[in-house]
Each structure stands twice: as structure tokens, then as C-alpha cells.
Amino acid sequence: MAGTPNAIETPLSSADGSSPAVIVFENVGISFEEKAVLDGISFQLARGETKAIFGVAGSGKSTVLKLALGLLKPDAGDIHVLGEDVTQMDEESLFELRRKVGMVFQESALFDSLTVRENVAFRLMEEHDLSDEEIERRVRESLSFVELEQTVDKFPSELSGGMRRRVAIARAIVTQPEILLYDSPTGGLDPVTSTTIIELIVKQRDVYKTSSLLVTHRLQDAFAMATHQFDQKANQVKPLPAGARGDIPMGFLILRDGKIIFDGDVHELAQSKEEYIREFIS
Amino acid sequence: MQAVQDYSLLAARSLSNVFRAPRYFADMTQQADLIGFGSLPIVVLTGFFTGAVLALNSANTLERFGSLSLIGQLVSVGMVTELGPVLTGLMVAGRNASGMASELGSMVVTEQIDAMRALGTDPTKKLVTPRVISTIFMLFFLTIISDLLGLIGGGIVARFIFGMDSHQYWSSAWQTLMFRDVFTGLVKPLFFGFIIATVGCYYGMSARGGTQGVGRATTQAVVASSVLILLVDFFATKLLMAIFGYR
Numbered sequence: 001m002a003g004t005p006n007a008i009e010t011p012l013s014s015a016d017g018s019s020p021a022v023i024v025f026e027n028v029g030i031s032f033e034e035k036a037v038l039d040g041i042s043f044q045l046a047r048g049e050t051k052a053i054f055g056v057a058g059s060g061k062s063t064v065l066k067l068a069l070g071l072l073k074p075d076a077g078d079i080h081v082l083g084e085d086v087t088q089m090d091e092e093s094l095f096e097l098r099r100k101v102g103m104v105f106q107e108s109a110l111f112d113s114l115t116v117r118e119n120v121a122f123r124l125m126e127e128h129d130l131s132d133e134e135i136e137r138r139v140r141e142s143l144s145f146v147e148l149e150q151t152v153d154k155f156p157s158e159l160s161g162g163m164r165r166r167v168a169i170a171r172a173i174v175t176q177p178e179i180l181l182y183d184s185p186t187g188g189l190d191p192v193t194s195t196t197i198i199e200l201i202v203k204q205r206d207v208y209k210t211s212s213l214l215v216t217h218r219l220q221d222a223f224a225m226a227t228h229q230f231d232q233k234a235n236q237v238k239p240l241p242a243g244a245r246g247d248i249p250m251g252f253l254i255l256r257d258g259k260i261i262f263d264g265d266v267h268e269l270a271q272s273k274e275e276y277i278r279e280f281i282s
Numbered sequence: 283m284q285a286v287q288d289y290s291l292l293a294a295r296s297l298s299n300v301f302r303a304p305r306y307f308a309d310m311t312q313q314a315d316l317i318g319f320g321s322l323p324i325v326v327l328t329g330f331f332t333g334a335v336l337a338l339n340s341a342n343t344l345e346r347f348g349s350l351s352l353i354g355q356l357v358s359v360g361m362v363t364e365l366g367p368v369l370t371g372l373m374v375a376g377r378n379a380s381g382m383a384s385e386l387g388s389m390v391v392t393e394q395i396d397a398m399r400a401l402g403t404d405p406t407k408k409l410v411t412p413r414v415i416s417t418i419f420m421l422f423f424l425t426i427i428s429d430l431l432g433l434i435g436g437g438i439v440a441r442f443i444f445g446m447d448s449h450q451y452w453s454s455a456w457q458t459l460m461f462r463d464v465f466t467g468l469v470k471p472l473f474f475g476f477i478i479a480t481v482g483c484y485y486g487m488s489a490r491g492g493t494q495g496v497g498r499a500t501t502q503a504v505v506a507s508s509v510l511i512l513l514v515d516f517f518a519t520k521l522l523m524a525i526f527g528y529r
Contacts, residue, residue, distance in 0.1 A: 071396055091404070099402040109397035111389075123401045128304065171401075 020083070022047050022179055022211045023068055028077035029258075030063060037063055039258035040077065045179075048249050050205050050212040052222035054280065055255035061215040062106060064255075065181045068213065069103060070094040082178060099123065102172030103181040108164040110156040110171070116143070117152045120171045142170040146200055162193035169200055173208075180204065180212040186221055198224050199237045206230035219281055226250040226266040254280065288488065292410065293480040299404075299411040309412035317378050317413075318420030324373050325424045326431050332365050333357055333432025337439040350444060354454035357436030362459060362467040366429035368515050371474035374421055375507040379482035382413055383503035386486025387496035395487070410483045418475035425471040462526040470518055474511050481507040 021044035030038045037060040045051050053061045066072045067079055070086040079086045084097055110119050120139045124130055130138075143149045146166040156164055165185055172180055182201060186194035198221050204210060206229050216222060226248055231238045240248065252269045254262040254277060262269065262277055269281065299305075340356045386409060389395050398405050433455055440446040485503035489495045 066396070069400055071399055091399075095399075095402045095404060098400055101400070103397070103400040105393050105397055105400075107393060109393035111394055111397070112392070122403075126304070126401070126403050 021045055022082055024080040026078045028067060028074045028079060030074045036258045041260050043253055043260060043263050045211055045213060047211050048209045049251055050214060050225065051251040051253055052214045052216060053253045059255040060258060061255060062183050065183050065213060065215055068181060069098060069101060100177055101179045102177035104168045104172050104183060104185050106183045106187055108168040110164055110167060112156050116154050116167050119167060120174050123175050138174055142174040146170045162189050162196065165197055173204060180210050182212060182214040184215055186216060186218055194221065202228055202237050203230040222252060289484045292484050295406050296410045296414040296480055299407045306408055306412050310416050313412045313416035314420050317416050318424060321374050321377055321424060324377060325370050325428050328369050328373050329366065329428030329431035330435040332369055333361055333435030334439045336360050337436035341444050350446060351450060351454060353440045353446060354451040355458035358433055358455035358459055359463055361432035362429050363463050366432055367425050367467055367470035367474060370425045370428040371471065371511045372508055374424065375478045375511060376504055378417065379478045379503040379507040380500045382482030383486040384496055384500045386483055387489030387499040390487060390489045391492055391496060413483055414476060414479040417479035418472055421471040421475035466522045470515060473514050473518055477510045477514060478507050481510060
């Protein structure tokens with residue numbers, strides 16, 4: 001990872017295993033057109049933890065993120081985000097909560113009629129309490145974090161797929177949210193660009209200690225996250241020493257037929273005897 | 283039934299948002315420019331030629347009764363109470379309801395609406411309310427322009443085809459108009475503007491199924507808003523007639 005450390009790279013908080021969970025799913029179920037997509041799933045995301053969610057296409061991975069953000073309402077169960085029950089909140093209250101959560105969408109979902117600057121600054125401008133100079137400074141910091149400062153005046157249509165994902169990350173982190181939700185951030189990208197995106201997510205995780213849910217179908221991405229860390233002094237992502245590979249607060253969650261069939265860390269995943277999981281990770 | 287319920291909720295929220303912060307005045311101004319100034323050429327053409335053809339057709343009938351001097355009255359009442367508001371509404375519906383449905387529909391299918399909600403912004407406040415307010419506001423003035431152009435079109439036909447004195451045409455056109463005619467003609471665009479924007483936004487916000495879904499939403503928005511304009515025109519006319527106790 002190249003790039004110059006700056007003010008935005010100052011750690012905000014540290015991971016604390018004793019902290020309460022920031023996201024809690026309890027027996028959550030949702031159906032679309034009478035087909036159960038999620039069937040009574042329960043899991044927790046601890047503060048500072050990153051949890052990778054796997055599953056085949058249509059297994060409900062993206063639905064989990066949309067439920068966590070209150071974009072969808074479950075048919076059953078409770079979802080608590082930062083201590084608040086999103087299933088009981090109206091849309092107006094959810095807008096307040098969503099300001100503490102950043103989301104990177106599957107296809108970036110950048111506003112195509114706005115420039116990169118306006119996209120990244122969108123939430124800051126909506127808050128109406130920052131000066132133009134402050135907004136510009138934070139936009140540039142955020143874009144500098146994803147190494148795309150030079151694209152500030154471009155429109156999303158002028159960027160490559162990988163650059164759009166990076167702008168989407170910049171937009172998600174510009175307000176320094178407490179939780180980040182990544183929906184297939186490397187989906188459809190070439191291996192080199194995917195590595196760049198994963199390195200950015202690792203950098204975000206290790207610099208800010210932000211709690212994250214990461215939906216992906218690329219197991220190698222999640223393994224790379226579990227086995228690498230961001231070295232702030234060298235300003236690059238480096239592999240963890242062999243003995244330190246349990247130190248990263250990284251969990252894995254596998255969905256199958258609407259249920260969670262695995263929820264554990266990288267060692268438990270590697271040692272799982274479940275045939276489907278073995279097939280999945282092979 | 284579900285569609286009617288969803289439409290009613292969106293329509294009600296689009297208006298109630300006016301009384302709740304944040305208010306997007308910059309977006310309203312931008313939409314007013316796009317809807318109002320952008321629709322000006324088709325409204326000018328429609329108004330002018332409708333007035334002209336109204337004069338042309340009615341002149342043939344009036345000539346038989348030796349009442350050619352009534353062209354001004356016929357054109358002014360016809361344009362101001364009925365043809366101006368309805369045809370302007372239909373033209374603006376064709377141009378803007380489709381534009382709103384396709385723009386918002388594209389935002390839905392590319393998850394931009396979800397992204398906006400995820401960023402803590404209410405899409406009905408940011409996208410729907412500015413379009414509704416701007417359409418109501420601009421359609422009112424577009425209708426006035428259309429009425430005026432219709433009268434000018436009728437006047438040109440009366441003067442240069444039927445050799446009528448211009449002063450006589452404008453005097454009769456002006457004097458025949460009563461408060462109730464002008465009121466009827468200026469109340470209707472308020473309803474039509476509301477219909478155009480809410481229907482366009484509703485079909486856009488409920489678009490599903492990729493680009494094909496956006497195309498379908500666009501077509502449905504134009505058809506539904508046009509039919510609703512004609513329906514509401516009938517009932518609004520009947521209601522206003524009852525209020526003013528005439529005809």
C-alpha cells in the first residue's frame with residue numbers, strides 16, 4: 001500500500017473484546033414472494049470485529065446488510081444496531097442511526113449525476129453544520145485514504161469499476177462511522193484491483209478499529225484479511241507472523257438455505273469437518 | 283389496492299415534507315428550471331397552434347351564422363378554462379412524468395435510492411418533494427403562457443385568414459373572460475402539476491426489474507398521469523361549476 005499518512009489515519013478507538021456487540025441478530029427471518037431467504041438466523045458482531053459473510057448467490061448475504069441498516073424490515077426476529085432495535089424504529093429515526101453506519105454497495109451505487117467530490121461530501125453536506133472548507137478538507141482526506149484524490153472533479157462514469165469501489169469506500173468512511181458494511185466490495189473486479197480493495201479494507205480496519213460486516217463470495221479475500229495487517233509505520237499491508245494469526249478480530253459466517261451453518265474464527269473454519277464447509281473452502 | 287395505497291402515501295408525504303426540515307430549496311430551483319424552462323418550447327408551440335386551430339375551426343361554424351366577431355370570445359374561453367390547462371398538463375406530463383419515472387427508476391435499480399437512505403437522507407424529501415413543488419409552481423405559469431400564446435395564435439388566424447380587426451378580436455376575448463373562467467383555468471394546473479409529479483415519482487420509486495422495469499415505469503407514468511389529468515379535469519370542472527353556480 002502506498003500513500004501518505006494523514007490526519008484521517010489517526011486511530012479513533014481501540015478494539016475491546018469486552019465491549020458490547022454493535023450488531024445483534026436474534027432469530028431473524030425474512031421471505032420474498034413466499035420464499036424464505038433468511039430463516040431464524042442469530043449472530044453478533046463485537047465492537048472492533050470484522051465478520052465475513054459467505055454463501056452461494058441468493059443465500060441472503062446482502063439481505064443481512066440491508067436488514068442491519070433498516071433498509072429492509074424482517075418478518076420475524078429482532079435486530080439491534082448500536083444498542084437500538086432497528087425493527088421497531090420508524091424511517092425518520094433510522095436516518096439518525098444510519099449516520100453512524102457506513103455502507104459500500106455491491107455496484108458502488110455512486111450518484112451518477114454528481115461528481116466524486118459531491119458523492120463523497122454528500123453526507124457532510126446533508127448535515128449542514130460544516131463549512132465548505134471543512135467539507136473540502138474531509139473529502140480530500142477521505143479520497144487520499146483510498147488514493148484517489150486526483151479524481152475529485154470526475155463523474156462516476158469516467159472511473160473504472162475498481163476506482164468506483166474505492167470512491168464508495170471513501171464516501172462510506174468520510175464521517176468516520178462506528179460500523180462499516182461492505183456488500184461484495186471485490187465482486188466483478190480483477191484480482192489485482194480486488195487485492196487493492198481488500199488492502200484498503202484492512203487499512204480501514206486496523207487504523208480506525210471500525211466494526212465491519214463484509215459480504216463476499218471470495219474466500220481468499222477473507223483469508224487475506226485474517227492473515228494480514230496494516231503496518232502504519234511502513235504504510236503498507238503486511239502478512240502477520242505465523243504465531244500471531246489469531247490476534248486479528250476476524251470472524252467468518254456461512255449461510256446456507258437461509259440458516260447459519262458456521263459462525264467462528266479462521267482456525268475453527270480451517271478445522272471444520274462439515275462436508276459443505278470443506279467443499280466451500282477447498 | 284396496494285399500488286393505490288402506496289401512491290397515496292407517497293403523495294401525502296411529498297406535501298407534508300414541506301413542513302418538515304430539511305428543505306431542499308436548491309433542488310427545487312434546479313427542478314423548476316428543468317421542468318419549467320425546459321418545457322417552455324413545447325408549451326409555446328402547443329398553446330399557439332391550439333389557439334390557431336381553435337379559431338380556424340370555430341370560424342367556419344360562426345361564419346354560417348354571421349357571428350365571426352365571436353371568435354375572440356370562443357378562443358379565450360376555450361383556451362383559458364379548458365384547452366390551455368389540459369393540453370399544457372398533457373404536454374408537461376409527456377415530457378416530465380416520463381423523465382421523473384426514468385430518472386428515479388434508474389436510481390432505484392442501481393441502488394442509488396438505497397444508498398441515499400443509507401447515507402441518512404430521506405429520498406422523498408430530497409427527490410420527490412422538490413419535483414412536486416416545482417411542477418405545481420411551474421405548471422401554473424406555463425399554463426398562463428400557453429393561454430396567452432393560444433390567444434395570440436387565434437388572433438393571427440382571425441386577422442390574417444378571416445380579415446377580422448385585431449382590436450375587435452382582443453376586446454371580445456378580454457371582455458368575455460369572467461373571474462370564474464380565469465379562476466377555473468388557474469386552479470386546474472395546480473392539480474395537474476401535483477398529478478404529474480407524484481405519478482412520475484411513484485412509478486420511478488417503485489420501478490423493479492432492471493432497465494426493462496425502468497422502461498415500463500416510464501410508459502406507465504405517462505399513461506397514468508395523462509388519464510388522471512383528464513379524469514380530474516372533468517371532476518374539477520364539475521366541482522367549480524357547482525361552486526360558481528353556472529352552466
